Amino acid sequence: MQIDFAIIGGSYAGLSAALQLARARRNVLVVDAGQRRNRFVDEAGLTSHGFLTQDGRAPAAIAADAKAQLLRYPSVQWLDGSADDARVAADGRLEFRVGEQRISAGRLVLATGVRDILxxxxxxxxxxxxxxxxxxxxxxxxxxxxxxxxxxxxxxxxxxxxxxxxxxxxxxxxxxxxxxxxxxxxxxxxxxxxxxxxxxxxxxxxxxxxxxxxxxxxxxxxxxQPRTVMTSPVAEQLGCAMTDGPMGPFIQVGPTQETSVPMVFACGDAARAAGSVALAVGDGVMAGFGAHRSTMV
Structure with a gap:
């Protein structure tokens, strides 16, 4: 499959990045393994807080609404699964595998999240x-x-x-x-x-x-204070530079969420020292902007 923009990770940051690109009328593929970091809050029957208009809602409900709204855009595709075997092709495109399917994207947004080690x-x-x-x-x-x-x-x-x-x-x-x-x-x-x-x-x-x-x-x-590790090997496979944070390593990004690898962007908990739903959404907006604007230079 060839796509203009691929987003690995369909939680808050990835959904937010995808929305900006969909609204720019670009073809977008979202790949999601279904492992939101805050899923344990849902399992406990608790709610999310600190996000304007969503304070006190279940994290799963916020994510489900966001996904439903995103999928109303006809240029968006959704693929359940885990991404692996990522590389930069000779022509500069970003390639990775989901199951038996090989994906080739012009721009890649990593919203892969982290896993907590208690x-x-x-x-x-x-x-x-x-x-x-x-x-x-x-x-x-x-x-x-x-x-x-x-x-x-x-x-x-x-x-x-x-x-x-x-x-x-x-x-x-x-x-x-x-x-x-x-x-x-x-x-x-x-x-x-x-x-x-x-x-x-x-x-x-x-x-x-x-x-x-x-x-x-x-x-x-x-x-x-949990120790965090990347939930996906894709950033390492692509050679993205990392930064050591107080909780664990995270992907190094610039002002528009660009990584050290050309045409690869990162957002959410995988690209900051600590996070929340609100911060992930904001990062995703900037990653979407950055990925889109990179097509103009």
Whole structure:
């Protein structure tokens, strides 16, 4: 199959990029593996927050509406599956495979997303997206200004522990991951964050932290710092330059979301250090603009 613009990833960033290109009356193919990063929120029966006009809606509902609206444009095609075996052809076109089908595109937008690797604390992964989160702006308000725990997985826990007192009474569980220095302890005390040095044994109940000394501290919710990895090999296969972020590597992009590989653009969580639905949509808009404008030079 030959197409003008291919977008790998049909979540918020990819849908947003595709919409701009469809409205420019260009032929667009969206390839989607159906693995939205925030699908665990849907499974827990929770909702998405912080996105204008969509605050409090299920993430799946937002994505479904966006897909339905996109597919009303006759120049858009949708292909379910995972992209692999990507390369830059001799003529400069971008080629990749979905199942047995080979795709050739003039421009490629990578909206492949990332996968979260959680710290190995028993009970934490089972509560991911339900009572364990990584973004205070997305889920902090719903904890009703109650008890909030930060389970340290990296020294980035310090950042969480300083932010979260705006959302509730915060306890930082060091869990043997790092030791705050004197200056950091002063900052934590200034923010009212309690520091708990006793290791975490497991998470029980909704968000109950069981400590090695037998204490059980009941929390309204927990935050931790997952490590992120690319969900797709395509960026690496194409040779896109990467940047090391605090949570993991992400695709290096310029002002219009262009990557280091000509005619390849990237957006969403795969192309920024941290993200949200609103940020992914904005990135997708810029990637769509950038990909379209690249045809004019």
């Amino acid at each position: 710290p190995p604390v028993p009970g934490l992964a089972e509560r991911w997206g339900r009572s364990v989160f990584h973004c205070p702006y997305c889920h902090g308000y719903e904890l009703d200004a109650g008890e909030i725990g930060v389970v340290a997985a990296t020294p980035m826990a310090q950042h969480h522990a300083l932010m979260l007192p705006d959302w509730g009474r915060t306890t930082l569980f060091l869990n043997g991951v790092y030791t705050p220095n004197d200056e950091e302890r002063v900052e934590l005390a200034r923010r009212g964050t309690h520091v708990e040095p006793v290791p975490v044994v497991r998470i029980d109940g909704e968000a109950d932290v069981v400590l090695a000394d037998g204490r059980v501290l009941r929390m309204n919710g927990l935050f931790t």
